[in-house]
Amino acid sequence: MKSLEEKILREGIVLDGDVLKVGSFLNQQIDVDFLFKMGDEIARAFADEHITKVLTVEASGIAIAVAAAHYINVPVVFAKKSKTINVHGEVYSARVHSYTHCIDNNIIVPKDYLSPNDNVLVIDDFLANGKAFEGLIEIANQAGSQVAGCAVAIEKGYQGGGDNLRAKGYKVHSLAIIDEMSAGGIKFRK
Amino acid sequence: MKSLEEKILREGIVLDGDVLKVGSFLNQQIDVDFLFKMGDEIARAFADEHITKVLTVEASGIAIAVAAAHYINVPVVFAKKSKTINVHGEVYSARVHSYTHCIDNNIIVPKDYLSPNDNVLVIDDFLANGKAFEGLIEIANQAGSQVAGCAVAIEKGYQGGGDNLRAKGYKVHSLAIIDEMSAGGIKFRK
Numbered sequence: 001m002k003s004l005e006e007k008i009l010r011e012g013i014v015l016d017g018d019v020l021k022v023g024s025f026l027n028q029q030i031d032v033d034f035l036f037k038m039g040d041e042i043a044r045a046f047a048d049e050h051i052t053k054v055l056t057v058e059a060s061g062i063a064i065a066v067a068a069a070h071y072i073n074v075p076v077v078f079a080k081k082s083k084t085i086n087v088h089g090e091v092y093s094a095r096v097h098s099y100t101h102c103i104d105n106n107i108i109v110p111k112d113y114l115s116p117n118d119n120v121l122v123i124d125d126f127l128a129n130g131k132a133f134e135g136l137i138e139i140a141n142q143a144g145s146q147v148a149g150c151a152v153a154i155e156k157g158y159q160g161g162g163d164n165l166r167a168k169g170y171k172v173h174s175l176a177i178i179d180e181m182s183a184g185g186i187k188f189r190k
Numbered sequence: 191m192k193s194l195e196e197k198i199l200r201e202g203i204v205l206d207g208d209v210l211k212v213g214s215f216l217n218q219q220i221d222v223d224f225l226f227k228m229g230d231e232i233a234r235a236f237a238d239e240h241i242t243k244v245l246t247v248e249a250s251g252i253a254i255a256v257a258a259a260h261y262i263n264v265p266v267v268f269a270k271k272s273k274t275i276n277v278h279g280e281v282y283s284a285r286v287h288s289y290t291h292c293i294d295n296n297i298i299v300p301k302d303y304l305s306p307n308d309n310v311l312v313i314d315d316f317l318a319n320g321k322a323f324e325g326l327i328e329i330a331n332q333a334g335s336q337v338a339g340c341a342v343a344i345e346k347g348y349q350g351g352g353d354n355l356r357a358k359g360y361k362v363h364s365l366a367i368i369d370e371m372s373a374g375g376i377k378f379r380k
Contacts (some may be wrong), residue, residue: 023300023302028268029302029303030266032264058248062249063266066222073223077219080218112219
């Protein structure tokens, strides 16, 4: 998505330690007009897949999941992060390591919200090492749901998570894939 | 909003301890079609207010804030919750007690995203004691922004937070106001 690449170059800030800040339009501040353009693009990429639910994880995945689900016309389910394991058996859960915050989270979804009848599109704002996507796919698997694929605004291609998912057979649609990033510049995958 | 009252009666679950569960359409699972009807309703209520930004707090406020901002055609800014106080002075912050989770959170917004030129609409999914709204208003005040008003899907009227805000002169638009709630039933304000 050329317009996203241009926006990243114009408004994104590369920090030390491999961090791309896009908080001015995709995180703590959300350019809603642009968000819906991204959502529309994701919906078009999966138009033939008979999606029944969009699955994401709080908090930064919710906005783009809602925008895509608006065009696909299905509900959003978002996993919550929890430091404790729910022992009541009423939830699907997976363990996800956050490299950003250096902690392990359990992500949980109540069993009521996913079923074997669902064909799930997994969405998040960023895909780097792919741990969040793997956790969400694990939750979909626990529910017996099909996974139609993964969609993301920005994939850090050089971290390999997206290509790992592709190697496993998942359709991964990234609106922008960064193959090199440094203070000197950003190179997108062609 | 009659359709929201009907949806609460049909799909909401009243639990012990004064909890209304609407996770099947407004929290961990989001009925996106209905979400945008609520967003449209909020946008209409503030159509003459020249809103420049919608302000909310992660995580459950993000979806309805995005839906309303889509119709108002302005960016969303969401506050993050943090247990530590940021001492770098790059953020606006306020202390908010969560009665649901029995903890104090600092909610923070980077200074880049609010300014004295902004006329802010504060949005959340629930309004009970009003602490989250007060914290968000405090952040808007720190930024020198105007506060055009507050909008919420479900107000627990009997907890008084909404009426406190009205008494302070804020325009508060709630799509449904619950004045009584028990296992026996729910009464909405006329």
